[in-house]
Amino acid sequence: MATQYDAVIIGAGFGGMGAAIQLKRLGYDDLLILEREDDLGGTWYVNRYPGLAVDIPSSTYSYSFEPNPYWSRLFAPGPELKRYARHVADTYGLRGSMRFGTVVTGARWDEDESHWRVALEGGDSVTATYLLTATGFLSQPKVPDIDGIERFGGKVIHTTAWDDDYDLTGKRAAIIGTGATAVQLIPEVAEVVSELTVYQRTPIWVSPKPDHRIPKAVQRLFARLPFAQRAVRLAGGSILELMMIFGVVHYKRFRIGNRIAEQWCRAHLYRQVRDPELRRKLLPRYSFGCKRPTFSNDYFPAFTRPHVHLKTSGIERIDETGIVTADGDRTEIDVLLLATGFNLWDANFPAIEIIGRGGKNLGKWWRDNRFQAYEGVTVPGFPNLLSLNSPYSYSGLSYFTTIECQMKHMDRLFTAMRRRGARVFEVTQEANDRFLDRMTRKVGGSVFSLGRCAAANSYYFNQHGEATLLRPTSTLNAHREAVRFPLEDYTYA
Structure with a gap:
């Protein structure tokens, strides 16, 4: 044949x-x-949950041979990544x-x-x-293997299959997961729901996010003088490389780099959360780099709002109207949001x-x-x-x-x-x-x-x-x- x-x-x-x-x-x-x-567009087509954005500087998140001078922010929102994907497909036929x-x-x-x-x-x-x-x-996508999840009578949404037609306003919501996706999602959901309960298995290292708007004048400069954007890309890439090499890959020789990264993230947490018990729950007990870290300025503050609750006891079961944790606590919810990542x-x-x-x-x-x-x-x-x-x-x-x-x-x-x-x-x-x-x-x-x-x-x-x-x-x-x-x-x- x-x-x-x-x-x-x-x-x-x-x-x-x-x-x-x-x-x-x-x-x-x-x-x-x-x-x-x-x-x-791959993941940038599938994912459209509120708060979706690239979690490293936009200048490094593109082909080096096809730079995009028109990113609106240092960390571009998801719709811009989708437009960039379409641009690449059209440009290269x-x-x-x-x-x-x-x-x-x-x-x-x-x-x-x-x-x-x-x-x-x-x-x-x-x-x-x-x-x-x-x-x-x-x-x-990974759906958690939790007893009773299939019996839940409310709305269930996985972040990879977001329902744009479902209105979260005023709902009692629960989010399972506190990884990189949840870090983006939680502050957005907290703005509109009446009650939000977050179920955390493992906390995440979070550092400050220098997410500034890129002025139109700078975008035009990048379009006219590509070497200027290449210089920014080199600088951003070098910072990421140092984090990766000194904090993760060469840990044996440069443990101090890992310790510095941990202290940087710890200071960020302490600046934004005053409650010592809440800090304790949000502070990772593992070394920086063991799990993918992320950037955010509004993740920690979301947990300080009176209607947002962090649960760290394991989930025992889910019934028709709520979630029961291993310590016997039960929370009534209308919608279950799964930020449980991938298999x-x-x-x-x-x-x-x-x-x-x-x-x-x-x-x-x-x-x-x-x-x-x-x-x-x-x-x-x-x-x-x-x-x-x-x-x-x-x-x-x-x-x-x-x-x-x-x-x-x-x-x-x-x-x-x-x-x-x-x-x-x-x-x-x-x-x-x-x-x-x-x-x-x-x-x-x-x-x-x-x-x-x-x-x-x-x-x-x-x-x-x-x-x-x-x-x-x-x-x-x-x-x-x-x-x-x-x-x-x-x-x-």
């Missing part, structure tokens, strides 16, 4: 679009981008390759035809020489069933043999597969750092393959093992191994207790290796 496409890309978020842009640069124009939602409302159920490597067969919901399938999975790290390690690695050479199941292999991927991109036994959301792939704090590292890796790999007249690549087991050993050693010196992470309940850790999501190196190292990895680490045919 003739192969239908040069490549199938699963996911039309920023990762998938970056991969498509790179493939088009390399001369692969026959692309199919499959997206389960009815528009592009990607819309014509996108098929929306299409659910991928699995993919299998056809050894006889040397191509991937991608199965679609409904029974159809497509074939492609190359398969790129860009399903995102945060794409599989990474049970459902997201990978997000679909992928069967490689000899019937090798990627999800099963990862769970049986540790989570691993060479340079966070490829896996032995899976020819012509680029798994863009893999263990050890996330570099730095901006997702765009990861995306552009992977684009560089693709450029080097596909150029080498073309020079050899090949159309099939596969990373060797030896190269994969060397990379895994190196990452494992480096994690050993990070906060994930040496810090106080037991109480973090962090999605950085998989079900085996290993922190295999983030690449434990500098972003400079990640970029350097993306353009210099040994070409003999792959076989070509």
